Amino acid sequence: MPTITLVQGDITREHADAIVNAANSSLLGGGGVDGAIHRRGGPAILAECRRLRAGHLGKGLPTGRAVATTAGDLDARWVIHTVGPVYSAAEDRSDLLASCYRESLRVADELGARTVAFPAISTGVYRWPLDDAARIAVETVKTAGTSVAEVRFVLFDDRAHQAFAARVG
Numbered sequence: 001m002p003t004i005t006l007v008q009g010d011i012t013r014e015h016a017d018a019i020v021n022a023a024n025s026s027l028l029g030g031g032g033v034d035g036a037i038h039r040r041g042g043p044a045i046l047a048e049c050r051r052l053r054a055g056h057l058g059k060g061l062p063t064g065r066a067v068a069t070t071a072g073d074l075d076a077r078w079v080i081h082t083v084g085p086v087y088s089a090a091e092d093r094s095d096l097l098a099s100c101y102r103e104s105l106r107v108a109d110e111l112g113a114r115t116v117a118f119p120a121i122s123t124g125v126y127r128w129p130l131d132d133a134a135r136i137a138v139e140t141v142k143t144a145g146t147s148v149a150e151v152r153f154v155l156f157d158d159r160a161h162q163a164f165a166a167r168v169g
C-alpha cells in the first residue's frame, strides 16, 4: 500500500513523478485544475493530447479511464489525465470515480512512477460532495495494489483538505 500524504495548495507547484489531471473526455483542456495544468505545463501537453485524439482516442477518453502524456514544463515526468464522473444524486456513479484512481495508478505502474499527486477528482465543476469523494479516493488508493510508493492528495482549499484528513486519519 502506498504512503498517503496530504498537501493543501496548487497541484501545478508540486514535484512528483506523475501529476494527475481531472480532465474531461475531450482531453483538450477546460477550467479548474485542468486549466491550471495546461497553463503552467505549457503547450507540449495539449499537443500530445491532440495526437492521442487523432490516434486511438478518436472518440475521447471515456469516464473512469486514464492516459499519460508529457508533463511539459511542470516539475514532473508525466501528467496522467483521467475523466471523473459528473455527480448525480439519482444514479450511483461511485464505481466510475473509484475507477479514476485505480486506472491512474495502473498507468502510473506501467510508467514506473513512484510518486503520484492527485487532485480531488470530480469535486469542482462535476459537483461531487467532498466527504464522499474523499472516502472513495482514500479507500481506492489503499486497496489498489499498486507499486506506487507515495500517493499525495493535493487539496486546493481548507475544506477539501479537512475532508481528506478525516479519511486518512
Ligand code: AR6
Binding pocket: 009, 010, 011, 012, 022, 023, 024, 029, 030, 031, 032, 033, 034, 035, 036, 084, 119, 120, 121, 122, 123, 124, 125, 126, 127, 128, 154, 155, 156, 157, 160
Ligand atoms: N490544484 C489543486 N486542486 C485544484 C486546482 C489546483 N490548481 N484547481 C482546482 N482544484 P475541477 P472536476 C480543485 O473543477 O470537478 C474542468 O473544466 C478544485 O477545488 O478542476 O473533476 C475539466 O476540463 C476541486 O476540489 O475538476 C472538466 O470539464 C478539484 O480540484 C471538469 O472541470 C476538482 O475540480 C472536471 O471537473
